[in-house]
Amino acid sequence: MSRSRQGGGGESRSLTRIFWLTHPILFSAFPVLFLLSHNFSELDLNQLWWPLGVSALAAGVLFLVSQLFFRCVHKAGIATSVFVLLFLLYGHVFEGFESRGSYLASYRHRQFLPLAFLVWGYVVFFLRRARFRVEPISKSLSVVALALVLLNVGSLAGTIATTKAPKLARDTAGVVRAKTFPPAPREPTGEMPDIYYVILDEFASLETAEDVYGYQNEELALFLRDKGFFIAERSESRYSSTWDALDAVLNMEYVDSREPVKSGFPRILDSAVSRHLKDKGYLFVYNSDQKLHRGTSENPSAHVDFQDLAAKGSVTTTNLSPFQVMLLKTSALRPFYDKLVRDGLLRRRGELAKLSAFRQAISLPSPKFVVSHHLISHAPFMFGENGETVDIRNHRDWSKKEFYLGTYKYCSRRVIELIEDLFSKALRPFVLIVQSDHGPRAGQADVHAKVLPSALGEWRKVFNAFYFPPNYQPEIALDVAPVNTFRMVFREIFGEDFADLPH
Numbered sequence: 001m002s003r004s005r006q007g008g009g010g011e012s013r014s015l016t017r018i019f020w021l022t023h024p025i026l027f028s029a030f031p032v033l034f035l036l037s038h039n040f041s042e043l044d045l046n047q048l049w050w051p052l053g054v055s056a057l058a059a060g061v062l063f064l065v066s067q068l069f070f071r072c073v074h075k076a077g078i079a080t081s082v083f084v085l086l087f088l089l090y091g092h093v094f095e096g097f098e099s100r101g102s103y104l105a106s107y108r109h110r111q112f113l114p115l116a117f118l119v120w121g122y123v124v125f126f127l128r129r130a131r132f133r134v135e136p137i138s139k140s141l142s143v144v145a146l147a148l149v150l151l152n153v154g155s156l157a158g159t160i161a162t163t164k165a166p167k168l169a170r171d172t173a174g175v176v177r178a179k180t181f182p183p184a185p186r187e188p189t190g191e192m193p194d195i196y197y198v199i200l201d202e203f204a205s206l207e208t209a210e211d212v213y214g215y216q217n218e219e220l221a222l223f224l225r226d227k228g229f230f231i232a233e234r235s236e237s238r239y240s241s242t243w244d245a246l247d248a249v250l251n252m253e254y255v256d257s258r259e260p261v262k263s264g265f266p267r268i269l270d271s272a273v274s275r276h277l278k279d280k281g282y283l284f285v286y287n288s289d290q291k292l293h294r295g296t297s298e299n300p301s302a303h304v305d306f307q308d309l310a311a312k313g314s315v316t317t318t319n320l321s322p323f324q325v326m327l328l329k330t331s332a333l334r335p336f337y338d339k340l341v342r343d344g345l346l347r348r349r350g351e352l353a354k355l356s357a358f359r360q361a362i363s364l365p366s367p368k369f370v371v372s373h374h375l376i377s378h379a380p381f382m383f384g385e386n387g388e389t390v391d392i393r394n395h396r397d398w399s400k401k402e403f404y405l406g407t408y409k410y411c412s413r414r415v416i417e418l419i420e421d422l423f424s425k426a427l428r429p430f431v432l433i434v435q436s437d438h439g440p441r442a443g444q445a446d447v448h449a450k451v452l453p454s455a456l457g458e459w460r461k462v463f464n465a466f467y468f469p470p471n472y473q474p475e476i477a478l479d480v481a482p483v484n485t486f487r488m489v490f491r492e493i494f495g496e497d498f499a500d501l502p503h
């Protein structure tokens with residue numbers, strides 16, 4: 001009897017003892033859970049198990065191996081936990097330093113990664129030499145780790161509970177997203193054509209292509225005119241920044257007084273134009289992969305966004321799931337992520353995925369307003385003339401015109417295919433605007449840096465082509481300002497009273 005009592009007490013004591021040693025595994029799970037619970041709208045639960053398993057297994061193996069080295073489970077546990085945390089949080093810390101102040105921005109993985117290992121090496125050295133009992137540290141770590149895991153599981157559960165239906169119902173108009181499409185439009189739809197707004201970022205006007213790059217883009221010009229497009233050959237933009245340019249077009253007003261630059265982003269996602277069209281019963285489709293800019297390719301104000309289109313199948317973004325990409329980005333595998341970005345693999349796939357997504361959009365219910373933003377003609381130059389990869393040394397080489405020209409020609413060809421597809425598959429008359437936000441910005445190292453004088457004028461001239469269904473034949477000026485694009489469309493299509501803004 002006394003034996004069994006002792007046995008029972010021993011069991012619970014040994015359970016407690018085991019709990020004190022769980023922190024390496026718990027710590028290996030927490031960053032993964034954290035990442036998922038904070039990005040749940042873009043990810044799904046099924047992507048969790050594989051990274052969680054690998055992470056826990058690796059931590060377990062390291063734990064066992066360290067026990068041989070330390071000959072003390074507690075020391076081994078602490079060393080493992082520190083390693084796990086350094087490994088899984090490396091990318092976060094690196095990014096934190098990188099995004100802060102200019103002198104810290106010079107830190108690269110070459111310095112940063114060894115530094116992380118040095119920290120771990122020091123911890124190992126310290127533990128090995130420690131003569132005091134480390135068990136209390138181990139206990140505290142287990143409590144902290146358990147709390148972190150529970151907190152994130154709780155937050156994840158909360159996100160799942162509130163997201164399920166509501167990712168679908170977030171739209172202010174109460175319209176259901178993705179799989180079920182909006183209720184019947186408020187007005188009879190017979191007369192309302194679909195409206196496609198295709199943005200070719202940094203795409204040269206016909207004049208710039210010829211005068212600056214020595215290339216007559218007759219293939220595109222002839223194709224478009226043959227289809228019935230009007231090309232506004234003298235159209236100019238006021239803005240060399242994408243955000244300002246798109247903000248102005250999609251909100252139908254100049255944005256000169258708005259500060260700071262880039263604050264236009266929310267005004268692009270949810271614009272005066274898209275709201276106006278949604279009010280008329282249009283389905284708002286937003287095909288833009290903004291991952292590179294804002295860490296998201298979602299647009300909550302759209303009925304269908306790039307994520308939804310990609311999820312419809314046959315659209316591959318990368319071989320990696322978004323969650324795996326995120327893990328690469330946040331862990332000590334960050335150098336691999338940076339390499340993927342540097343080599344343009346993510347960018348290339350993203351662009352090709354958007355072309356496929358555009359094709360998916362053609363078959364969505366009408367009337368629809370499709371905004372489709374493409375970066376093929378945008379530096380860094382990721383595509384050669386025939387879609388081949390470009391050596392990283394030439395990704396931003398404006399000095400030799402062949403690199404911009406290569407990706408410009410490739411972009412032209414893909415756009416022709418896209419338009420051909422639209423004409424052959426569209427079930428309803430449509431308006432199609434193919435427009436660049438600004439021209440090429442040669443000499444401009446960074447997208448948001450000031451345009452160098454060498455590129456003066458070149459960026460102002462935009463490519464701007466309009467197609468209207470045969471029963472609409474608006475008078476369009478050769479130098480129509482992009483800001484008046486939708487003023488003109490709304491006048492023409494709905495007979496609304498939108499006056500043109502002055503140049």
Ligand SMILES: [Zn+2]
Pocket residue numbers: 201202241242243437438
């Ligand atoms: Zn741009």
